[in-house]
Amino acid sequence: MTDDQAMTSDEAEAGAIGAASWNLDALASGLQAARDDWRRSRQRDVGNGEAPFPSRRVVAAIRDDLAGALFPLRLGTGGVRPDNESAYVRETLDRALTGLAEQVRLELIHQRRGVGNDAGAAARAIVAAFAQRLPGIRRLIDSDVTAAYVGDPAARSVDEILLCYPFVTAMVCHRPAHALYELGAPLVARMLAEIAHSETAIDIHPGARIGGSFFIDHGSGVVIGETAIIGERVRIYQAVTLGARSFPTDEDGALTKGIARHPIVEDDVVIYAGATILGRVTIGAGSVIGGNVWLTQDVPPRSVIHQAFAEREKVKTCIVPAGHVVSEPARDDA
Missing domain, CATH: 1.10.3130.10 (serine acetyltransferase, domain 1)
Structure with a gap:
């Protein structure tokens, strides 16, 4: 017996053992039933014409x-x-x-x-x-x-x-x-x-509109949603999210599709690592968004937003003109 014949014999024996051990006919029938149920629930053709x-x-x-x-x-x-x-x-x-x-x-x-x-x-x-x-x-x-x-x-x-x-x-x-x-x-x-x-x-929905000279540095964990609009010369760092804040539903409770729900980022904006910007808010041109900032409101052009100094788990975020950074520690008697 040649090596090829021995290999064919071994493969046939292994296949027979597998079919007996796994009860493949029953498994295939069960999976077929699951597929048919799914297709009927979605009003799909369960025949051979799809x-x-x-x-x-x-x-x-x-x-x-x-x-x-x-x-x-x-x-x-x-x-x-x-x-x-x-x-x-x-x-x-x-x-x-x-x-x-x-x-x-x-x-x-x-x-x-x-x-x-x-x-x-x-x-x-x-x-x-x-x-x-x-x-x-x-x-x-x-x-x-x-x-x-x-x-x-x-x-x-x-x-x-x-x-x-x-x-x-x-x-x-x-x-x-x-x-x-x-x-x-x-x-x-x-x-x-x-x-x-x-x-x-890097998770970018194909619906997102992104201008030229765009740069994602490092990249891991970046999320850009379907209706996001990004201008020219925008730079984003890792773990930035441009996401939706809420998901409106119709009278039947189903999610409303296709509405504008992601941020607009104007020209020349820099967004540092870990920032999360949610909803249909506008980040004005020339702004800088610091690392780990959470934003759900519009930002005027040429703003600088930093995560404020945190003390005893109390955080205040300050929005100030470009070139100025204000950090205010929380107080126990506040």
Whole structure:
């Protein structure tokens, strides 16, 4: 008996033992029943006619191709040189956009709960419009990389930033994801965003509008909500949250979707580590938000907000004009 025959025999024996031990037929039937119950509760087709959903693995491969097409010499396959980068970009873009059109088509089928409309044509139109935005997306990410180089004394070169900084991974996903979100493919956009989230611990909803020259230093734990608006030249440090303060419900108690509920951060704002800003508040241009500050109200332009001096677990927060910091200790007789 050859080694291959022995291996096949061993695998067959192991499979037989597994099937007997786990009662696979009963498990498969139970899981089928659970799926059918779920689909009926969501008014989904429990037959064989439902199209597959977009694939996160496929979207991840598309993201890699888009990154390579945007930055071929740095984020490409490794064999790209100046003399062949244009050919590489054309080939990679063709593969990425063709694959993206199929994933968007699957999303549109599920959005419409049927195939009566021509989802393929609609998907191709979305991806064609997306493709036209790619040069602008590249320029926006260039501005982000430049902001990181200017703003981080540890950065030795823009190449180091492109190759190493997690915020670049986040923005290479967010900038295309935001375009897809605006163009009508929010599920594929969200998949792109969550791929970056899982790789970097930076959680940016694809609906968030972010201006140029944006920089997230370090990055871990940053959360930026769906309706957040961020201006130009904004810098954010790790563990910053731009979140919602409350979640209105309708008369049936269901959450109201799509309302503006996240902060507006105007131009030239710096938000230091651990700050939490909640609700539809506006952080005025040129302001500085100190570390660990909790904000639920508007901040005038050119303000400086620091966590006040804390004594015996009593804290007061002071909002003062730029260039002035006031810390007032709590008093026992206050």
